[in-house]
Amino acid sequence: MNDLTIVLDGKSGVPLYEQIYYHIKNEITEGGLPFGKRLPSTRKLAKFLQVSRTTVDLAYEQLVSEGYVEARPCKGYYVCELEGICSLRPESPRARRKPKQQDAGCLYDFSPRGVDLNSFPLGAWRKISKEILMEDNTRFFQLGDPAGEWELRCTIADYLHQARGVSAEPEQIIVGAGNDFLHMLLRVLLGNRRVLAMESPTYRKAYELFESLSCTVKIAGMDESGMRIDSLEETGADLAYVMPSHQYPLGIVMPVKRRMQLLEWAARKEGRYIIEDDYDSEFRYRGKPIPALAGYDRQGKVIYIGTFSKSIAPAIRVSYMVLPEGLMEKYNERGRRISSTVSRVDQLLIARFLNEGYYERHLNKMRAVYKSRHDTLLEAMKPFRKILTVSGENAGVHLLLNFHNGMTEQEAADRAWTKGVKVYGLSRYYVGGVSQERQTVILGYANVTEDAIKEAAGRLAQAWL
Amino acid sequence: MNDLTIVLDGKSGVPLYEQIYYHIKNEITEGGLPFGKRLPSTRKLAKFLQVSRTTVDLAYEQLVSEGYVEARPCKGYYVCELEGICSLRPESPRARRKPKQQDAGCLYDFSPRGVDLNSFPLGAWRKISKEILMEDNTRFFQLGDPAGEWELRCTIADYLHQARGVSAEPEQIIVGAGNDFLHMLLRVLLGNRRVLAMESPTYRKAYELFESLSCTVKIAGMDESGMRIDSLEETGADLAYVMPSHQYPLGIVMPVKRRMQLLEWAARKEGRYIIEDDYDSEFRYRGKPIPALAGYDRQGKVIYIGTFSKSIAPAIRVSYMVLPEGLMEKYNERGRRISSTVSRVDQLLIARFLNEGYYERHLNKMRAVYKSRHDTLLEAMKPFRKILTVSGENAGVHLLLNFHNGMTEQEAADRAWTKGVKVYGLSRYYVGGVSQERQTVILGYANVTEDAIKEAAGRLAQAWL
Numbered sequence: 027m028n029d030l031t032i033v034l035d036g037k038s039g040v041p042l043y044e045q046i047y048y049h050i051k052n053e054i055t056e057g058g059l060p061f062g063k064r065l066p067s068t069r070k071l072a073k074f075l076q077v078s079r080t081t082v083d084l085a086y087e088q089l090v091s092e093g094y095v096e097a098r099p100c101k102g103y104y105v106c107e108l109e110g111i112c113s114l115r116p117e118s119p120r121a122r123r124k125p126k127q128q129d130a131g132c133l134y135d136f137s138p139r140g141v142d143l144n145s146f147p148l149g150a151w152r153k154i155s156k157e158i159l160m161e162d163n164t165r166f167f168q169l170g171d172p173a174g175e176w177e178l179r180c181t182i183a184d185y186l187h188q189a190r191g192v193s194a195e196p197e198q199i200i201v202g203a204g205n206d207f208l209h210m211l212l213r214v215l216l217g218n219r220r221v222l223a224m225e226s227p228t229y230r231k232a233y234e235l236f237e238s239l240s241c242t243v244k245i246a247g248m249d250e251s252g253m254r255i256d257s258l259e260e261t262g263a264d265l266a267y268v269m270p271s272h273q274y275p276l277g278i279v280m281p282v283k284r285r286m287q288l289l290e291w292a293a294r295k296e297g298r299y300i301i302e303d304d305y306d307s308e309f310r311y312r313g314k315p316i317p318a319l320a321g322y323d324r325q326g327k328v329i330y331i332g333t334f335s336k337s338i339a340p341a342i343r344v345s346y347m348v349l350p351e352g353l354m355e356k357y358n359e360r361g362r363r364i365s366s367t368v369s370r371v372d373q374l375l376i377a378r379f380l381n382e383g384y385y386e387r388h389l390n391k392m393r394a395v396y397k398s399r400h401d402t403l404l405e406a407m408k409p410f411r412k413i414l415t416v417s418g419e420n421a422g423v424h425l426l427l428n429f430h431n432g433m434t435e436q437e438a439a440d441r442a443w444t445k446g447v448k449v450y451g452l453s454r455y456y457v458g459g460v461s462q463e464r465q466t467v468i469l470g471y472a473n474v475t476e477d478a479i480k481e482a483a484g485r486l487a488q489a490w491l
Numbered sequence: 492m493n494d495l496t497i498v499l500d501g502k503s504g505v506p507l508y509e510q511i512y513y514h515i516k517n518e519i520t521e522g523g524l525p526f527g528k529r530l531p532s533t534r535k536l537a538k539f540l541q542v543s544r545t546t547v548d549l550a551y552e553q554l555v556s557e558g559y560v561e562a563r564p565c566k567g568y569y570v571c572e573l574e575g576i577c578s579l580r581p582e583s584p585r586a587r588r589k590p591k592q593q594d595a596g597c598l599y600d601f602s603p604r605g606v607d608l609n610s611f612p613l614g615a616w617r618k619i620s621k622e623i624l625m626e627d628n629t630r631f632f633q634l635g636d637p638a639g640e641w642e643l644r645c646t647i648a649d650y651l652h653q654a655r656g657v658s659a660e661p662e663q664i665i666v667g668a669g670n671d672f673l674h675m676l677l678r679v680l681l682g683n684r685r686v687l688a689m690e691s692p693t694y695r696k697a698y699e700l701f702e703s704l705s706c707t708v709k710i711a712g713m714d715e716s717g718m719r720i721d722s723l724e725e726t727g728a729d730l731a732y733v734m735p736s737h738q739y740p741l742g743i744v745m746p747v748k749r750r751m752q753l754l755e756w757a758a759r760k761e762g763r764y765i766i767e768d769d770y771d772s773e774f775r776y777r778g779k780p781i782p783a784l785a786g787y788d789r790q791g792k793v794i795y796i797g798t799f800s801k802s803i804a805p806a807i808r809v810s811y812m813v814l815p816e817g818l819m820e821k822y823n824e825r826g827r828r829i830s831s832t833v834s835r836v837d838q839l840l841i842a843r844f845l846n847e848g849y850y851e852r853h854l855n856k857m858r859a860v861y862k863s864r865h866d867t868l869l870e871a872m873k874p875f876r877k878i879l880t881v882s883g884e885n886a887g888v889h890l891l892l893n894f895h896n897g898m899t900e901q902e903a904a905d906r907a908w909t910k911g912v913k914v915y916g917l918s919r920y921y922v923g924g925v926s927q928e929r930q931t932v933i934l935g936y937a938n939v940t941e942d943a944i945k946e947a948a949g950r951l952a953q954a955w956l
Contacts, residue, residue: 091885092781093716093746106748122648122661124641143629152624159617164608167804176589183587196587203668203808203832210675214703231828238679238825240705251558281558283571316557339632341835343668360703363696367668367832370806420556 034075042077046085054094054105065095065103133446134482138275138424139340140473145395146339150384154375166370172362174201174346175370178377182332182346185380190307191321192330194348200357203343203367205303205333206235211364212301212329212347213239215356216265222301223263225253227455229274229303232267234457245458252280255287264298266291270319271307275455275468277418277426285319292327299350301329308337308389310421311397326350334376336423337389344368344376396423402476403469406483413490423472426452429465438467438490445485499540507542511550519559519570530560530568598911599947603740603889604805605938610860611804615849619840631835637827639666639811640835643842647797647811650845655772656786657795659813665822668808668832670768670798671700676829677766677794677812678704680821681730687766688728690718692920694739694768697732699922710923717745720752729763731756735784736772740920740933742883742891750784757792764815766794773802773854775886776862791815799841801888802854809833809841861888867941868934871948878955888937891917894930903932903955910950 032049034042053059065071068086072079086103089095096106158166173179179196186192202208209232222236223246237243246266247257253268266288270280280288292298302319310316320330330348338344349357366373379385403425407416413431418424427449429438435451442449452466471479497514499507518524530536533551537544551568554560561571623631638644644661651657667673674697688711689698702708711731712722718733731753735745745753757763767784775781785795795813803809814822831838844850868890872881878896883889892914894903900916907914917931936944 091744093744093748093750106746122645125662139634141633143632146629146632148624148629152621155624156617156621159613159620164611164613167608167611167806168606169604169800169805180587197590203672204830206829207668207672207675207832210672210679214675214700217703218705234825234828235679238682240683279556279558281571283558285558335634340634340830341632343830343832343834360699363699364671365669365805365808367672367808369808369834369837372834372837 032075034077043081043084043088046071046075046077046082047088050085050089051092051094059105061105061107063105064101065105067102132443132448134474134478134485135448136424136450136469136471136474136482137448138450138468138470140423140470141336141340142392142395142472143339145388145392147384147388150379150382150388151375154378154382154384155371158371158374158378166374168370170366170370170373172364172366173197173357174199174366174368175373175377178373179346181377181380185385186318186330186332186348190304190332191317192348193321194330198349198351198354200347200349200361201366201368201373202345202347204335205305205331205345206231207367208331208345208347209235210239211361213241214364215349215353215361216299217356220265221261221263222265222267223253223258223261224267224457225273226457227275227452228267228457229269229305230455230457232303236267243458248276248278250278251284252278253284253288255284255291258288258291264295265301266299267301267303268319269303269305271304271316272418272421274303274305274422275418275424275426275452277420277422277424279316279420280319282322285322288319289323289325289327293325298327299329299353300327302331304330304332306336306422307332309393309396309423311393311400316421320348323350326352329353337392338376338379338385342372342376344372396472399423399471399474399476399479400425402479403471403483406479409483409487410490424468424470427467427469429467432465433490434464435467436464441489442467442486445489447482447485447489449486497540499542508546508549508553511536511540511542511547512553515550515554516557516559524570526570526572528570529566530570532567597908597913599939599943599950600913601889601915601934601936601939601947602913603915603933603935605888605935606801606805607857607860607938608804610853610856612849612853615844615847615853616840619843619847619849620836623836623839623843631839633835635831635835635838637829637831638662638822639664639831639833640838640842643838644811646842646845650850651783651795651797651813655769655797656782657813658786659795663814663816663819665812665814665826666831666833666838667810667812669800670770670796670810671696672832673796673810673812674700675704676826678706679829680814680818680826681764682821685730686726686728687730687732688718688723688726689732689922690738691922692740692917693732693922694734694770695920695922697768701732708923713741713743715743716749717743718749718753720749720756723753723756729760730766731764732766732768733784734768734770736769736781737883737886739768739770739887740883740889740891740917742885742887742889744781744885745784747787750787753784754788754790754792758790763792764794764818765792767796769795769797771801771887772797774858774861774888776858776865781886785813788815791817794818802857803841803844803850807837807841809837861937864888864936864939864941864944865890867944868936868948871944874948874952875955889933889935892932892934894932897930898955899929900932901929906954907932907951910954912947912950912954914951 034045068079068082072082090097096104179199182199183194183196186194221242223244224233225248226245244261244263246261247254292300304318320328333345334342414427414429416425418426439449439451449467449469452468453464499510533544533547537547555562561569644664647664648659648661651659686707687701688709690713691710709726709728711726712719757765769783785793798810799807879892879894881890883891904914904916914932914934917933918929
């Protein structure tokens with residue numbers, strides 16, 4: 027009993043049972059109460075401390091449940107054997123400094139990942155968000171369908187039919203928080219021992235992600251129509267990852283003939299699939315959008331992936347995937363276990379944003395904004411024609427400058443940087459050790475206004491000409 | 492020219508260039524215009540159709556960019572060779588029927604995955620959501636830090652320190668859309684050739700997910716303190732997945748001694764880690780919450796995973812992971828490529844929900860609600876003491892009924908079902924072919940009111956006694 031002279035402080039705000047618990051716990055961890063030592067009975071300790079027996083019971087129970095003390099039936103409470111230190115760290119939380127942002131000093135950033143957010147339809151977003159939360163429907167907070175909300179999947183099916191020429195049932199559509207997540211999900215569905223063919227240069231993140239998930243990734247050669255079929259055959263791959271509407275980063279639009287050949291390649295062997303990443307097909311400045319490869323698919327060979335990151339906003343985190351019939355069984359078997367990664371409120375928000383016509387209006391607005399920047403940038407590049415050619419300019423929100431005066435991408439980027447302009451070398455998009463062209467830079471113009479483009483071009487002239 | 496008698500309809504609403512484009516495309520795909528055929532020059536066709544040359548230019552450009560037609564410099568436009576059919580499917584979207592929900596006819600569902608949503612703090616949620624969107628800050632829609640918003644990570648660090656005894660820097664905290672996603676991310680960080688040890692029964696989804704991502708998953712034996720260290724050693728695993736606060740589904744609280752032994756196991760070899768899934772530690776009905784295993788970790792051996800799914804709402808889709816220092820390099824190398832799976836608005840919402848004290852109040856409310864259901868269920872099970880014992884009742888929102896009268900889980904579930912009560916057999920949680928006890932059912936009470944528990948108990952008495 028003498029070991030347990032606990033000084034209780036009735037005014038400290040800490041419940042009495044916790045004070046007892048902490049005292050005994052400290053005694054145990056600091057060796058004051060050795061292994062095997064019997065604690066006083068709850069009755070005795072309660073009397074000694076002049077507290078109710080329930081208070082001591084609570085303290086002992088806590089000690090038992092954390093394993094410091096053992097209750098032996100009809101015998102009492104005994105100190106357990108502990109090894110190592112087990113008290114919590116006493117430090118108080120430190121003042122934290124947010125890690126610094128990079129890129130200070132850059133006036134004109136032609137990042138290919140930029141998106142113009144001044145045009146973000148915040149009003150509509152706010153209105154719909156408020157409406158959904160006002161509906162007082164706790165259903166929105168119950169776990170939803172792992173594949174996504176039915177309303178949203180129907181809406182996406184209609185959109186794909188009208189805008190991308192893709193006929194898909196809502197059952198085939200899986201909603202996920204970004205393309206990276208969908209790639210991970212695909213890896214789960216497609217299983218081990220898969221060989222995936224990609225182009226080089228390509229969307230590097232996808233390459234590295236598939237590699238780090240034990241996919242074998244091979245590089246198939248390219249020509250001016252995109253991935254070469256003969257080279258694809260040689261890789262021995264059973265999966266081909268392509269971006270037929272606007273190859274990233276080269277900007278190649280895959281012609282119908284190559285699309286047909288790719289579909290034929292997939293049809294020649296069972297288990298072959300094409301992953302179509304249709305990341306920025308919404309933005310095409312002349313004529314109507316080119317139908318997706320999945321729109322030509324009659325044999326269920328194309329896994330189509332689309333996103334709202336480019337067309338609405340990157341932080342929205344909503345992408346979607348159309349699975350061919352042949353993969354639905356795998357999805358139901360393996361994929362449905364993985365809970366949806368998008369909140370139901372966000373899913374309903376996107377569905378209504380599309381259904382109420384906001385998306386169409388937003389897209390038309392953005393097409394106009396981006397087309398005007400695209401045209402301004404093309405015009406601004408005219409004085410550079412002696413030293414470079416422009417490519418990849420038919421769609422999307424970036425284009426390439428290919429230097430033919432011997433300037434390397436590093437030199438071009440460094441010189442531009444000294445004038446406050448950030449452009450990006452193409453070589454970072456090369457993967458798999460494929461030999462690299464090093465005389466091309468990439469300019470994303472989505473987040474650079476026309477005035478800024480003109481000013482930046484003036485600075486680039488000083489840097490490059 | 493005669494092949495191209497295009498009937499243009501100025502009143503159809505379809506732009507003229509599109510009508511020309513569609514006509515020629517159809518001619519090509521239906522064989523009316525064979526491979527190699529030269530199209531009329533844009534000048535001639537414009538004159539013939541009495542439209543502007545720009546209109547024909549646009550139509551031809553679209554045909555070229557889709558690969559139906561080829562522009563040969565100084566020669567004109569020629570039909571490309573196409574193989575296969577390439578017109579879009581003409582079907583109009585069908586009326587769709589939403590797939591039916593299951594479980595009709597069930598009056599009392601003791602699903603272990605249930606959550607009480609009548610207590611969801613919709614008012615506070617709505618208020619904060621509105622505030623964030625009113626701030627007119629388009630930053631929220633720009634792509635954020637892949638690891639999560641700094642504000643939220645600081646908030647979680649403070650919460651973990653106070654509530655779970657875990658000291659983590661915000662830099663170590665990674666936010667993700669649900670535990671499934673975090674498991675996938677962990678798989679990326681930890682790399683190939685890993686052997687993971689799990690218990691059986693366990694959280695089955697995690698087992699299957701790791702298996703489908705080419706992890707070798709071994710089963711370590713259990714005793715009444717949780718995972719056995721000798722058995723863990725025998726598996727040869729370098730990763731151990733445990734739920735020390737409340738093992739799922741058995742409800743075992745791992746005592747301090749076993750926790751220390753587990754930490755020692757991890758410390759014995761480099762590269763060993765413990766994955767601590769702390770899924771429902773917020774709910775403990777007597778005494779204060781037991782500190783997390785990560786709170787005892789001095790050597791950077793515990794990967795801690797927590798979630799707001801149980802404590803706020805399942806559809807919120809926000810979980811978090813604390814990476815030990817030793818894995819930060821891997822995260823920066825491989826993990827940062829994967830964009831955050833939670834929208835920034837949702838992240839800020841959760842941060843403010845915690846910072847403004849709503850979370851604490853909500854947790855206290857839910858603890859009271861769940862404790863009352865827990866106590867009611869324990870009381871209601873007293874008449875069954877002849878045929879079963881109750882276990883796993885110290886924490887969480889489910890408990891187990893172990894029949895000792897020879898009744899199997901199947902019989903128990905079937906008989907309960909005939910009375911409109913749904914209980915779940917434990918055997919579904921066994922993995923890896925480990926021999927199964929088949930006389931235990933699991934009852935989740937989070938989403939069953941006290942009145943419903945009493946009524947259900949009456950029905951179970953009819954079914955089982």
